[in-house]
Amino acid sequence: MANKIIFPKDFLWGAATASYQIEGAWNKHGKGESTWDRFTHTPGKIRNNDTGDVADDHYRLWKKDIGLMKKLGLQAYRFSISWPRLLPNGRGKPNQKGLDFYSRLVDGLLAADITPFVTLFHWDTPQKLEDEGGWIVRSTAESFVEYTDLVTRTLGDRVKNWITHNEPSVVAWMGYGSGVHAPGLMDYKLSMPVAHHLLLSHGWAVPVIHRNSPNSEAGITLNIGWKVPASNSFADIDLARQDDGRWFRWFADPIYGRGYPSDVTEDFRKMAALPNGLDFVKDGDMKTIAVPTDFIGLNYYSRNLSRAGEKDNDPQTIFPQPQTPEYWTEMPWENYPDGLTGVLGRVYFNYNPLKLYITENGASYSTPPDEKGNVLDVHRTNYLRTHFVAMQRAIQAGVPLAGYFIWSLLDNFEWSHGYSQRFGIIWVDYKTQKRYLKDSAKWYKNVIKKNGF
């Protein structure tokens, strides 16, 4: 029989969402347009031309959703704030109705004994700012500080956990490089100033958070995969290095005071992404970005094998697992729990953050409700269970992991995939907006109750 897995006493069990993916009400009560509104309203950008116009209608149904969280015994809820809902022009005059919405949400959570974790930016840039250059220009980073000031003055008495940005590398590379995400620009030369201005705005925002929200903790969330060369050849190992450099170290290194990694700078020069070098870095910026933080949030989903194209490469020796739902989620991303132990150990022992949260982890499976309304999503439960064992191993190795947030509380709008990918532990019927607790949610409820399994 398997040993019992019990987590540290104060370990926080949560679930996560993001504003654009669940709220809907995209143009209600004075909300301004975001880059994701513009992008999804452009035909051909999103699978099935789905949009977040209605999504989970959470803007209207938030009370019910808090009720479901309570039913699960959730201890923490990570959500993001829609910047253009509060500042329709990105700066200037605030929209009181937007402020009221989030204020009531926070009060509702606290009344249900659920700790709010607020992400300030989960990708929905005000379109008005995008029209002026978006994250390519430094003034957007300045506006982000104004927005942070507004949010933390309004909610900072009650919210004590703040995340400045979610996955800045995805915004830089997919929003402005590959163009798969909003605003859909396709030029890697733009990704470089974008990455820098996102990091800079993080550095400027952290002291504002601490000033306006006494005794609060602030950090940033980075995405991290478990990058593995597919053979021991130089080409594969170097590709894994590049991949990790671009997606993780380019962001983590400056945050921890190491500046931009020189090997990755060299990679970018080679791909002609830095025609004028690092000219967007101004005096003092690197110091600003290295502002001390209280924690780091990591989003971990999968392993990534690096296989280089060289003709004379060595034979591949590391292979993906069998193509069955136990090992592969529907994204399709590999279910690879050992990678979670790996990234936790790596980040802690390399960068020494004071503490860590897994701010996202979860699996896409589209198992629907049966005729009784039960959702038998065994593969999701298996994914979660194996990742919880992996977290426990990292904790035993000395990693100060303080909590875990499932992605996601609800099925929701999965960016370029539209509604085709379901990550929720709660099924959402998009026609009726009815919610059904999946079996994984019921299992998670017990884990929370026992602080283990």
Ligand code: FCB
């Ligand atoms: C992450 C995003 C989150 C969700 C998951 C599946 O990259 O932060 O919004 O889409 O992937």
